[in-house]
Amino acid sequence: MFHALANPTRFLRLMAVIRPWAGGLALLGLLVGLGWGLLYAPPDYQQGNTARIMYIHVPAAWMAMFIYGAMAVASGVTLIWRHPVAELTAKASAPIGAAFTLICLLTGSLWGKPMWGTWWVWDARLTSMLILFFIYLGYIALWEAFDDPARAGRAAAILALVGVVNLPIIKFSVDWWNTLHQPASVLTLAGPKIHPDILWPLLITALGAKAYYVWLLSLRVRAEILSRQARIMRFSAATDRRAG
């Protein structure tokens, strides 16, 4: 399976099968989850209706970290096995992860203003999330910084692996430091601490967000593979002409 996926053509064929299902599930999950959160879920007893921002903020934060984790695994596979599809999967993931991080930061700011009285504070959770956003941007920029895709890919993969250290810092920042941000209430050792009426729309939205990632990733990886193959064909055509 693992080696079969290293064949770009086979990978593209598998992605073409998955794509419409992922797209449909994304649309359905986001519509149902967010619709439920906005229309039917009860307001928070302390934060009132602003807590509805959570239905985007929290899945966006989960995706920001999940995609980074996926990118780091793909980068490890790239460096160890020279797996070409893994490399392009990591590259295609970065803008999606950056987009979710941006959504998390924007919605957090819009939630912070009415509840904390400020758009932004330099505390551990917010700052480590901002650093994640910058690592994503740095990764994307690094790919563009080299003419040779082999060197760019290696440098970007190393950056992605080094940046992993930020993930536990984000997750545990609310426990390690004093912060305005509330502690974990879903992913805790004791299980979720929130009511099912709020948890369900949250989980459905999160599922929709994950399907959106799979859908968009399959589309972006296809673009990356085709671009790379076009580049190789142009390159070998040019060397043929020179040789002939």
Add this chain to the structure above:
Amino acid sequence: MYWASLGDFFAMGGHAAYIWPAFAAALAVLAGLALYSRASLKAAERAYAQARQDAGRSGDQA
């Protein structure tokens, strides 16, 4: 349904100014990236088809 009326829903208990921009921003970012990615896929498909055609032509000459 939690809301008594449509106006109630849009007012979001007085917090409309924060809740709706948050949802709009998320939609804009997700839809924007999807549209941009689709456009770059179309460009990549064109570049691939062109490169294939060129390779075929130079192959004929050889």
